[in-house]
Amino acid sequence: MQYNYKEIESKWQKIWDEKKPFAAKQDYTLPKYFSLVEFPYPSGQGLHVGHPRPYTALDIVSRKKRMQGYNVLFPMGWDAFGLPTENYAIKNKIHPRIVTENNVARFKSQLKALGLSFDWDREINTTDPEYYKWTQWIFLQLFKKGLAYKKEMAVNFCTSCKVVLANEEVVNGVCERCASAVIRKVKSQWMLRITEYADRLISDLDGLDYIERVKTQQINWIGKSYGAEVDFATTAGDTLTVYTTRCDTLFGATYMVIAPEHAYVEKWAPKLENYAEVVAYREAAGKKSDFERTELAKEKTGVMLKGVKAINPVNGKEIPIFISDYVLAGYGTGAIMAVPAHDERDWDFAKKFGLPIIEVVAGGDVQNEAFVDVETGKLVNSDFLNGMEVADAKEAMAAFLEEKGIGKKKVNFKLRDWVFSRQRYWGEPIPLVECEKCGWVAIPEEELPLRLPEVESYEPTETGESPLSMMTDWVNCTCPQCGGKAKRETDTMPQWAGSSWYFLRYCDPHNDKALASKEALEYWMPVDWYNGGMEHTTLHLLYSRFWAKFLFDIDVLACKEPYAKRTSHGMILGENGEKMSKSRGNVVNPDDIVRDYGADTMRLYEMFIGDFEKAAPWNPQSIKGCKRFLERFLDLSEIAAGEGVTPELEKVFHKTIKKVTADIDNMKFNTAIAAMMALVNTITEVGKITRCELSTFAKLLSPFAPHVAEEVYEMMGGKGLVSIAPWPTYDESKTVDDTVDFPVQINGKVRAVVAIPAAADKDGILAAVKADEKIAAALAGKTIVKEIVVPGKIVNIVVK
RNA sequence: GCGGGCGUGGCGGAACUGGCAGACGCGCCAGACUUAGGAUCUGGUAUCUCCGAUGUGCAGGUUCAAGUCCUGUCGCCCGCACCA
Numbered sequence: 081m082q083y084n085y086k087e088i089e090s091k092w093q094k095i096w097d098e099k100k101p102f103a104a105k106q107d108y109t110l111p112k113y114f115s116l117v118e119f120p121y122p123s124g125q126g127l128h129v130g131h132p133r134p135y136t137a138l139d140i141v142s143r144k145k146r147m148q149g150y151n152v153l154f155p156m157g158w159d160a161f162g163l164p165t166e167n168y169a170i171k172n173k174i175h176p177r178i179v180t181e182n183n184v185a186r187f188k189s190q191l192k193a194l195g196l197s198f199d200w201d202r203e204i205n206t207t208d209p210e211y212y213k214w215t216q217w218i219f220l221q222l223f224k225k226g227l228a229y230k231k232e233m234a235v236n237f238c239t240s241c242k243v244v245l246a247n248e249e250v251v252n253g254v255c256e257r258c259a260s261a262v263i264r265k266v267k268s269q270w271m272l273r274i275t276e277y278a279d280r281l282i283s284d285l286d287g288l289d290y291i292e293r294v295k296t297q298q299i300n301w302i303g304k305s306y307g308a309e310v311d312f313a314t315t316a317g318d319t320l321t322v323y324t325t326r327c328d329t330l331f332g333a334t335y336m337v338i339a340p341e342h343a344y345v346e347k348w349a350p351k352l353e354n355y356a357e358v359v360a361y362r363e364a365a366g367k368k369s370d371f372e373r374t375e376l377a378k379e380k381t382g383v384m385l386k387g388v389k390a391i392n393p394v395n396g397k398e399i400p401i402f403i404s405d406y407v408l409a410g411y412g413t414g415a416i417m418a419v420p421a422h423d424e425r426d427w428d429f430a431k432k433f434g435l436p437i438i439e440v441v442a443g444g445d446v447q448n449e450a451f452v453d454v455e456t457g458k459l460v461n462s463d464f465l466n467g468m469e470v471a472d473a474k475e476a477m478a479a480f481l482e483e484k485g486i487g488k489k490k491v492n493f494k495l496r497d498w499v500f501s502r503q504r505y506w507g508e509p510i511p512l513v514e515c516e517k518c519g520w521v522a523i524p525e526e527e528l529p530l531r532l533p534e535v536e537s538y539e540p541t542e543t544g545e546s547p548l549s550m551m552t553d554w555v556n557c558t559c560p561q562c563g564g565k566a567k568r569e570t571d572t573m574p575q576w577a578g579s580s581w582y583f584l585r586y587c588d589p590h591n592d593k594a595l596a597s598k599e600a601l602e603y604w605m606p607v608d609w610y611n612g613g614m615e616h617t618t619l620h621l622l623y624s625r626f627w628a629k630f631l632f633d634i635d636v637l638a639c640k641e642p643y644a645k646r647t648s649h650g651m652i653l654g655e656n657g658e659k660m661s662k663s664r665g666n667v668v669n670p671d672d673i674v675r676d677y678g679a680d681t682m683r684l685y686e687m688f689i690g691d692f693e694k695a696a697p698w699n700p701q702s703i704k705g706c707k708r709f710l711e712r713f714l715d716l717s718e719i720a721a722g723e724g725v726t727p728e729l730e731k732v733f734h735k736t737i738k739k740v741t742a743d744i745d746n747m748k749f750n751t752a753i754a755a756m757m758a759l760v761n762t763i764t765e766v767g768k769i770t771r772c773e774l775s776t777f778a779k780l781l782s783p784f785a786p787h788v789a790e791e792v793y794e795m796m797g798g799k800g801l802v803s804i805a806p807w808p809t810y811d812e813s814k815t816v817d818d819t820v821d822f823p824v825q826i827n828g829k830v831r832a833v834v835a836i837p838a839a840a841d842k843d844g845i846l847a848a849v850k851a852d853e854k855i856a857a858a859l860a861g862k863t864i865v866k867e868i869v870v871p872g873k874i875v876n877i878v879v880k
Numbered sequence: 881g882c883g884g885g886c887g888u889g890g891c892g893g894a895a896c897u898g899g900c901a902g903a904c905g906c907g908c909c910a911g912a913c914u915u916a917g918g919a920u921c922u923g924g925u926a927u928c929u930c931c932g933a934u935g936u937g938c939a940g941g942u943u944c945a946a947g948u949c950c951u952g953u954c955g956c957c958c959g960c961a962c963c964a
Contacts, residue, residue: 121964163963235962246962269962293884297959300883406881425881494882495961502962575964614884614958650886651958659957688905690893694885695957699892705905708920751894754904761904823900828945830900868944874899878944 081718083711085678089787093195101804102146102154102197108603110151115142116583116643118612118620119157119204121575122183124168127190128660129668129686129698130652134611136683137649137692137749139196141609143783144744146197147807153604154197155586157204158184162575163246166506170538176506180207190670194679195786197803202589206578211585212508213529214595215577218627219500220511220522221634227273230520233499234366235544237265243540244503253367264366265544269501270510270571274626278302278493280640281625289645291693294617301618303494308478310417310487312336312390315398316348320390323412323492326422326454327481328473331462332440333417334430336390336401337382339409340365345385353386358403365405380406380429392417393486394463404429412492421446441470498623500574503546505538507572515559515566524560532572546570579620580627583607583642595636602638610643613651621646647747650694652686657697668698680785681707687749687784709753710788712760713781717795719767720774728766729773730814732759737810740780749784756781771796776808824849825876826858834875842869849875 096102115138120131142154160180169176184205191198204211222228236245240260244267249256274281282302285295307325314320320336338344340362349355361383382404389398406425407416420430420437427450430437437446442460444451451457459465464480465473481487501510511523511530523530533554535547548570549555559566581595587604588596612621628642653659654666661667673682684706690696725733736759743752759777763769769777775796782789782802793802819835822845832854836845846867849855855877862879869875 118964123964159964244962247960248963250962297884301960303883499962504962574962576962579964613964615964616959617884618959619961620964653957657956688892694893696892699906702892702906709905711920750892751904754894757904821900825900825945833900866944868899870899870945874945876899876944 081711081714083678083707083714083788085680085710085787088791089193089195089679092787092790093192095790095801096195096197096803099801100201101801102142102152103199103201104153104155105151107151108599111149112153112603112608113142113145113150114153114583114587114604114607114609115145116155116586116607116610118616119159119579119582120187121159121162121164122180122187123164124179124183125662125667126183126186127670129670129673130660132194132196132670132682133652133686133689133692134613134649135191135196136194136686137747138609138611139198139683140687140744140749140783143197143786143803144741144807146804147779147782149806153202153586154199155202155204155589156191156196156198156200157202157582157586158187158206159575159579159582160184160205160207161507161573161578163249163504163506166504166538169506176538177207180205193674194670194683197786202586204582204585204589206508206575206582207506209529209531210592212578214585215508215573215581216511216528216530217525217595218581218631219508219573219577220525220528222272222630223512223520223522225630225634227276227630228500229271229273230268231271231497232266233269233271234264235267235269235503236262237544238262242542242544244544262367267501267503267544269499270569272498272500272626274498274623275493275495277626277629278304278495280629281495281622284625284629284641288641288643290643291647293614294621294646294648297614297617298622301495301622303492305492305494307490307492308474308481308487309413309490310393310481312393312417314391314401315389316351318344318347320344320401320415321413322415322417323490324417326419326474327477327487328459328462328465328468328470329419329422329440330392330394330417330477331465332419332421332438333392333399334420334436334438335399335418335433337404337407337416337418337429338401339407339414340403340405341409342403342414344415345403348385348388351387354383358383358385361403368405380404380425380432382406382429382433384433393481393484400435402429402433410496411494420450422451424450424452426450440465498576498626500577501571502574503540503544504572505532505535505540505547507574508532508577509548510569510571510573512569513557513559513566514569515562515564517564518559518561518566520569521559521561521566546572548572576620576623580624581631583610583624584628584631584637598638601636605637606639606641607643607645609645609647611647611649614648617648647693649692650690650696652689653695653697655698655700660698668700673703677703677707678710678787680710680788684710684753684785688753690750692747692749706753709757709760710785712764713756713777713785714788714792716760716763716769716774716777717792720769720771720796722770723772724770726766726768726770726773729763729769731817732762733773733776734810734814737776737780737808738812738815741807741810744783753784756784775802778802779805779808820872822849823874824852824855825874826855827878828876831855831858838872842871845869845871845875849877 117134117138142152146152165176165179169179236250238245238255240258250262255262282299305325308327309321309323312320382402385401390401418426420426421439439446440462441457443457454470459468459473478489509530509532512520515521533551538547555568557566557568584596588600591597631637632640685703736755739755740752775798778789778793789802820838821833822836823830824832824834832852834849834852836848865880866878
């Protein structure tokens with residue numbers, strides 16, 4: 081039969097558009113299923129073949145759930161604020177709103193061509209004032225609860241473009257666009273206190289069905305560590321506090337290191353004999369990012385502070401103090417005690433600067449390498465700690481420090497607060513004003529949305545301020561609290577803001593009274609299955625969990641976690657096995673595949689390409705295998721005849737239904753397709769199939785290749801749409817065979833395969849095995865040492 | 881550097897809690913049909929010194945049995961906080 085995919089696809093897409101079988105129902109008494117994919121950033125390049133992989137996967141999940149009777153919410157929208165659009169707008173002098181509209185239109189038509197079962201009535205766009213009204217509203221609640229605050233932060237500033245640059249725009253220390261020098265400029269920025277939620281963001285992961293690597297990566301990113309703060313007196317007469325996770329090694333501290341930005345550098349300036357050298361080092365360090373600084377591959381650098389020494393509180397020894405960029409100002413207290421014998425970085429530094437290395441935990445050879453094992457060693461050279469194990473020594477030392485009033489136990493997090501300001505145009509305006517008298521004041525909620533004003537130029541200003549700062553009419557306003565003179569905040573929010581709560585808006589996207597109604601949120605939330613890229617694990621995923629927890633705390637949301645289940649897909653790579661990118665020239669456009677093979681083949685290939693969780697290279701040759709499968713499936717309609725079951729096919733049908741059902745739940749889309757390919761092969765061999773069997777097959781295939789499935793279902797006389805027909809069920813007893821082929825090993829090598837009734841017990845199996853000619857021959861004259869029988873699996877006979 | 885992950889035929893991959901390595905597909909080979917084939921169908925296809933042995937990045941180990949577990953090692957990929 082001719083496979084006219086163009087005709088079939090446009091026919092069914094039109095019917096779906098008219099009948100809206102995929103619209104989520106307003107009936108809150110039905111069992112619900114909320115499946116979510118990360119909404120895309122509508123870039124100028126359009127969709128590439130990487131996008132449809134997760135979309136198709138969750139489309140399959142959603143379609144199956146619908147067929148299983150769930151009220152499914154499977155929505156789509158646009159995360160449309162952001163840097164590339166703004167940069168394109170500046171370059172081409174087109175309003176970013178227009179750029180966004182064009183990009184969205186293109187993305188939408190590309191997605192629609194794939195037959196994805198999104199509920200388009202619930203489409204959202206983060207740049208829509210009716211949407212960002214609620215992004216601003218959430219920010220105001222955070223502000224009112226004291227979770228938003230101002231802080232001086234270093235930003236990247238291009239000396240030539242006069243623009244604050246994102247880290248990504250800084251390449252090898254220079255501006256990506258003009259290659260001019262980038263300096264670190266201190267600016268006052270809005271911050272969100274995500275660190276207040278650090279503990280809950282770890283502990284609440286417990287009951288969640290997240291894939292393990294996502295959980296561990298989040299936990300490690302938050303980086304909770306149990307340690308102690310220890311006060312060191314200095315010869316300058318003050319106290320230097322350090323954070324350490326190894327207070328047990330205090331007797332081995334032979335020097336100290338403070339971050340180049342540590343406030344004490346200035347405080348001690350008059351006492352420092354080599355102040356100029358110290359400042360020069362600090363300036364050099366200031367040019368590097370944290371990432372560059374902590375790279376260990378580089379040689380350790382640093383400068384000793386001449387003129388001030390610290391005193392080790394447990395033994396009274398004077399030890400030198402260095403500044404070095406391997407200590408970060410933002411973590412702990414920005415100062416460490418260095419124990420070169422038991423820390424690799426300290427060891428490297430000590431070797432380079434010729435500092436003493438004192439062993440305090442026995443078990444290694446500390447003159448040759450740092451001994452960092454905390455499990456086996458015992459304390460030495462440590463006075464009252466001698467002979468203790470590390471864990472006990474930590475406790476003893478912490479107690480000692482506390483008693484002496486020179487230290488205390490302290491929990492620290494690697495997680496830092498969220499920098500929320502951007503000196504950019506294309507983002508949500510921050511709805512605050514700064515009053516001369518009242519300070520920072522929230523604008524009244526009824527004034528939301530605070531619309532992004534029209535400006536003539538989207539270019540940031542000479543000083544690096546947002547372009548909004550040029551709009552004096554807009555900036556100058558009155559204080560809502562006292563009526564006095566005030567100025568609006570001109571920074572905008574980061575792109576992360578809109579994507580931190582978008583899934584809530586899908587529950588009730590047209591609500592103008594609230595971000596969504598309470599009933600809608602209670603019914604739909606939490607998201608039952610959220611799939612997205614691994615690259616979002618530490619930022620977007622954490623930010624959105626933080627916001628959801630906050631909304632739970634202020635009684636907007638009834639669940640404390642937004643996502644019940646989180647999975648992650650692998651990347652689709654170019655044909656050469658490298659990441660697809662314009663510069664590498666290996667980008668594949670899904671439009672071409674849909675044109676040449678059809679959407680069903682495209683969907684099938686994206687799912688058949690490999691393990692959903694792993695990266696896989698695109699192979700244009702392999703696509704045709706999927707198309708052949710669909711053609712052969714379509715051809716079955718020519719041999720389909722009669723009703724009831726075909727005895728030769730009955731078991732394979734039950735097995736296939738079982739496998740496909742389980743595989744979809746387990747994200748094994750590739751093996752589900754393989755099973756259906758095998759089913760076509762079997763049916764073709766048998767040479768017959770009934771009409772109702774083919775209808776069942778169409779149902780099984782419909783989540784994967786919905787257009788072809790609808791077509792065949794209709795030909796078989798199916799009523800209504802296969803897309804919402806009941807999902808096939810199977811009979812467990814019909815999925816097992818009467819006899820099992822047992823591989824029989826002798827000394828671990830397979831010598832025969834013996835067919836044995838499935839019901840046979842261990843003795844029966846052994847008897848049948850020994851009756852086999854080949855086995856009997858192999859056993860002749862040997863002594864049996866051991867007989868292993870694994871029912872249903874294997875027999876192994878060990879002989880001498 | 882830190883954190884997370886991956887490594888199986890010519891290629892993409894399959895293999896449940898350790899139990900016949902290579903399902904399914906691509907490619908390739910042979911045949912059929914054909915004026916024609918980059919269409920379709922049928923059969924074959926891990927490697928080798930091919931009655932037998934060897935094979936899951938590499939080197940060890942545990943086990944009756946290891947792709948799967950353990951130790952070490954090499955290579956590749958993702959993230960690192962203002963890209964989304």
